[in-house]
Amino acid sequence: xxxxxxxxxxxxxxxxxxxxxxxxxxxxxxPELFWYVQYSRQRLQLLLRHISRESIKGFTADLNKGETSxxxxxPFAQEEDSAMYYCAxxxxxxxxxxxxxxxxxxxxxxx
Amino acid sequence: xxxxxxxxxYKITETGRQVTLMCxxxxxxxxxFWYRQDLGHGxxxxxxxxxxxxxxxxxxxxxxxxxxxxxxxFPLTLESATRSQTSVYFCASIRGGVGTEAFFGxxxxxxxx
Numbered sequence: 001x002x003x004x005x006x007x008x009x010x011x012x013x014x015x016x017x018x019x020x021x022x023x024x025x026x027x028x029x030x031p032e033l034f035w036y037v038q039y040s041r042q043r044l045q046l047l048l049r050h051i052s053r054e055s056i057k058g059f060t061a062d063l064n065k066g067e068t069s070x071x072x073x074x075p076f077a078q079e080e081d082s083a084m085y086y087c088a089x090x091x092x093x094x095x096x097x098x099x100x101x102x103x104x105x106x107x108x109x110x111x
Numbered sequence: 112x113x114x115x116x117x118x119x120x121y122k123i124t125e126t127g128r129q130v131t132l133m134c135x136x137x138x139x140x141x142x143x144f145w146y147r148q149d150l151g152h153g154x155x156x157x158x159x160x161x162x163x164x165x166x167x168x169x170x171x172x173x174x175x176x177x178x179x180x181x182x183x184x185f186p187l188t189l190e191s192a193t194r195s196q197t198s199v200y201f202c203a204s205i206r207g208g209v210g211t212e213a214f215f216g217x218x219x220x221x222x223x224x
Contacts, residue, residue: 009151032210044154044201044215051210086154088213096161097142098169099205099213103153 002027004089006102013077014110021072021105023061023087032090033063033070036101039083047085048072057081077109114138117202117216124192124223132187132219134202140214141207143185145169145177147198148218154201160185192223 003026013019025031033050048056050063050070061072070087087102115136124130134143145157156169158177166177174196176188185204189196202216 006153034210034213036213043217044203044213046212049210049212090210096159096165096167097205097207098156098159098167099144099203100156100170101146101154103151 002089002091002098002100004087004100004102006087006105008105009103010106010108012108012110015079016076019074019077019081019107019109021085021087021107023070023072023102025068025070025087025089027068027089027091029091031063031065033061034088034090034099035059035061035070035072036086036088037083038086044086077107079109079111082107082109115202115204115214115216117200117219120217120219122219122221124221126193126223127191130189130192130221132189132200132202132221134185134187134216136183136185136204136214138204138206138214139182140204141182142205143179144203144205144213145175145185145187146201146203147171147196148201149198157187157200189221192221194223197221197223 005024035047037047038044059074086104118133144159146154160166160179200219203213205211205213
């Protein structure tokens with residue numbers, strides 16, 4: 001089974017504070033992990049993918065296969081980071097590739 | 112315009128009616144997906160497709176039908192709409208391959224009354 005768990009539905013922090021959005025996954029094969037973001041009234045867009053090991057808008061995420069986690073972190077949150085964040089897992093569901101999302105975490109960064 | 116587009120953007124329909132949501136992409140991406148987005152449930156996969164004429168059920172397929180006769184189109188049909196199918200529906204496509212980005216449509220807000 002392919003499953004993504006985001007334990008926090010809501011996360012509220014103040015501007016300048018560190019933020020961590022948690023993501024755990026369940027998958028028997030070699031996982032592909034992503035973070036997608038949905039800003040207000042915009043379509044979902046890719047933020048990060050684990051294979052790139054990049055930092056986008058100050059966000060980073062490290063794949064920890066031992067803990068089956070892919071937490072998203074940013075050292076200093078900005079108000080424009082307020083959005084819905086989804087962790088996603090790509091893999092073969094049966095014979096075909098599928099992309100499974102967690103329930104999402106709504107991040108609010110307060111001034 | 113290049114990209115992935117959904118139509119209609121908004122739809123109100125009555126219980127029991129059949130309704131089809133359209134999804135069209137211009138990249139010739141192999142994989143396409145339909146999700147519904149509901150508060151408290153996030154994005155749930157309804158159906159997905161690896162290529163023309165190849166479709167698979169996702170997490171919540173009951174009450175939905177898909178087809179993919181052409182690579183660029185992936186319509187989603189609600190055979191007999193129910194109030195529980197009131198939701199925002201998103202279509203997505205990916206080219207394929209490890210770590211490939213998914214591109215999403217702008218969504219269709221469907222209300223079943």
